[in-house]
Amino acid sequence: MQCPYPAHKRADAEAAFAEAWNWLCVQGLLVPKIESTVSGWVRLSRRAETLLDETAFRTYVGSLEFPKALLHPAIREEVWLDIVRGDPGTAVFKAFRAVEIAVRAAGKYLDKEVGMDLMRQAFNVNNGPLSDMTKPAGERESRAHLFAGAIGCFKNPVSHREVTIDDIREAQEQVMLASLLLRIVDSRSKP
Secondary structure: OOOOOOHHHHHHHHHHHHHHHHHHHHOOOEEEOOOOOOOOOEEEOHHHHHOOOHHHHHHHHHHHOOOHHHOOOOOHHHHHHHHHOOOHHHHHHHHHHHHHHHHHHHHOOOOOOOHHHHHHHHOOOOOOOOOOOOOOHHHHHHHHHHHHHHHHHHHHHHHHOOOOOOOHHHHHHHHHHHHHHHHHHHHHHOO
């Protein structure tokens, strides 16, 4: 039988196949076939079977392209996993809940202080503990609007009702915004 690849490229083709096979196993898409009496047989995992749907597959591929390293450490692991699992609504909620928690802690507010009001207090133009008084008043006001608007637009809806986020890219961008806001809080809460 003749190999479809030239002999001098066979080793490269075998290496590429082995890498692809290993990637499928590492991603949990291929698992050992327990019921088989022959060692080494595999089957599609339940996760892989869900990816047979084209929309689910596109979501999965999009989530793999999402760079975990760019996320703020406070949300990196948990939120990234929600994105990869195809649960963008939960990822967005957790990311912005983390922003709210960070602002509350950095500003030394009580647990009862929440949402947009908390953001406006923490970044108040005149006396907010997280407001950068070295910046012009207009920029301080804009930052207060940014934080309050982000919480009002991205956290509150998923906190109070069923919100479906169908576009994985949109969810990733929202999570990245939360990551940026967390970095701003970090920079404002340092001595």
